[in-house]
Amino acid sequence: MNILLSEDEIRVRVAQIAAEVNRDFAGRPLTVVGILTGSLVFLADLIRRIEVPLKIGLIQASSYCGETTTAGELRINDALLTDVRGRDLLLLDDILDTGHTLTRIVAHLNAKGAASLRTCVLLRKVGRQQVPFEPDYTGFSIPDKFVIGYGLDYDDDYRHLPYIGELTP
Numbered sequence: 001m002n003i004l005l006s007e008d009e010i011r012v013r014v015a016q017i018a019a020e021v022n023r024d025f026a027g028r029p030l031t032v033v034g035i036l037t038g039s040l041v042f043l044a045d046l047i048r049r050i051e052v053p054l055k056i057g058l059i060q061a062s063s064y065c066g067e068t069t070t071a072g073e074l075r076i077n078d079a080l081l082t083d084v085r086g087r088d089l090l091l092l093d094d095i096l097d098t099g100h101t102l103t104r105i106v107a108h109l110n111a112k113g114a115a116s117l118r119t120c121v122l123l124r125k126v127g128r129q130q131v132p133f134e135p136d137y138t139g140f141s142i143p144d145k146f147v148i149g150y151g152l153d154y155d156d157d158y159r160h161l162p163y164i165g166e167l168t169p
């Protein structure tokens with residue numbers, strides 16, 4: 001296992017992002033929407049550093065079984081989403097890769113009547129994007145490697161690792 005981002009590096013960066021969110025949303029209640037399952041660990045760490053009142057919503061996006069990256073077809077399940085109408089949203093994802101997932105979910109949430117929407121990704125893979133998408137907050141830019149840990153998985157394993165590593169054969 002090649003460790004790309006240590007537990008300490010992640011903690012420091014998450015605190016910096018939370019400070020930016022606290023500044024940008026000062027006095028404005030927020031709904032943090034996490035994309036399941038990859039954003040769970042990031043969401044848990046980030047929200048505990050956010051100081052504005054917040055609600056949590058969850059949304060699931062899955063590509064078809066067993067794939068390691070997102071294909072064209074995406075299923076969106078919003079059964080666990082709170083009411084986002086008129087709310088300021090902060091949408092969290094673990095990683096921006098091709099950009100299709102976030103593009104689709106942003107459109108979905110806007111169609112549900114969000115008052116405003118900002119996006120935050122922990123990781124952004126360099127050189128992989130297929131659709132233009134600029135997150136408002138980005139934790140780290142990383143090379144085009146398949147990564148696991150801190151919520152990210154391979155076949156649903158490794159999500160519990162406290163660091164982010166490159167999956168090696």
Ligand code: XMP
Nearest residue numbers: 070096097098099100101145146147152153
């Ligand atoms: P797109 O391509 O739609 O993809 O931006 C975002 C989703 O793809 C998954 N993904 C990964 N998951 N390690 C993972 O565990 C990776 O290196 C990786 N690259 C993409 C992830 O579900 C993300 O939300």
